[in-house]
Amino acid sequence: MADDDGAGNWCLIDSDPRIFTELIKGFGVTGVQVEELWSLEKEEFEKLKPIHGLVFLFKWRPGEETVGSLVQDSRQIYFAKQVINNACATQAVLSVLLNCNHKDVQLGEMLYKFKEFSADFDPTMRGLSLSNMDIIRQVHNSFARQQMFEFENSSNKSEEAFHFVAYVPINGRLYELDGLKDGPIDLGKCGEDWITAVKPILESRMTSYATGEIRFNLMAVVSDHKMKLEADLEKLQSNLSDLEGKLSKLDTKKDTEAYLKLKNEYATVELKMNEANHQLRVEEEKRLRYKIEHAKRDHNYLPMIVQLLKCLAKDGRLVELTEKAEQRQKAVTAAALERRKRKLDSGKESSDDKDSGK
Secondary structure (H helix, E strand, O other), rough: OOOOOOOOOOOOOOOOOHHHHHHHHHHOOOOEEEEEEEEOOOOHHHHOOOOEEEEEEEOOOOOOOOOOEEOOOOOOOOOOOOOOOHHHHHHHHHHHHOOOOOOOEEHHHHHHHHHHHOOOOOOHHHHHHHHHHHHHHHHHHHHOOOOOOOOOOOOOOOOOOOEEEEEEEEEEEEEEEEOOOOOOEEEEOOOOOOHHHHHHHHHHHOOOOOOOOOEEEEEEEOOOOHHHHHHHHHHHHHHHHHHHHHHHOOOOOOOOOHHHHHHHHHHHHHHHHHHHHHHHHHHHHHHHHHHHHHHHHHOOHHHHHHHHHHHHOOOOOHHHHHHHHHHHHHHHHHHHHHHHHHHHHHHHHHHHHHHHOO
């Protein structure tokens, strides 16, 4: 659970796919990345397949009723109890990775050895082992939010807490892996199309909150896009070479029909290659932005901010700009709440229409 009491020495982590992607790389895992989902529409999931698991952030509520059944014998599932505060982000993503058997995902030496070492432990011992892994904790803490100021006894127990959980398909069944629970939660059969099974569960969970609650985040752990695109390009290039060889052997006068057919195939493959190359450039640019953003997170902006505030105060503009900023923030929050209200009202109307049509 992501609360504010600062217990232990694990920091809070923002729910950001860039951070989670770099976090996974820091653990030595290859062949995988994290992408944010902006809706539960089928198209959003289709373009990211294969999806190995979902990481869901929500406002934690004590005593919330569990949907599904608690798995008593979880030896076929890698599940670790969360025994220290603020570790839920790392535990959620590791819950996906340590239960993934897809050929694209390579755990790396460190996580592979950890999984083997803790395979026979019970969930609590696994959680203790995880929390005491220096390398995992160091990688996790490298993504700490910048703290401009530190105050003694600044923790506020009344502040809202947020929590990460994972949803993963294992052996044809869907599970929720929540480190605060006593074990995995079996959500039923899912088959290969497990996304269809998890969507109504997520929808139900989000609509169970008050109308004004919009603080959710959903991320998908997916195969490395760059790796997939490079593999696709290699196949397309091989197809292109084969077609070139066939075309060079044809007599264009005698085999006109076959020649035109091969030329059309060649043009189609070229178009696919151009599109794949474009997507690869987009992916490489995105990764460069990730690195830049990470560098910005590590930079200390405090001296610049203090100097800027001094200059604004000296010019007599600080109070005016502060009030304007507060007004803008209130307007943005109100607009977001109104959009969510309209969306929920629209969903209810659609449901009522279906009911009346029965």
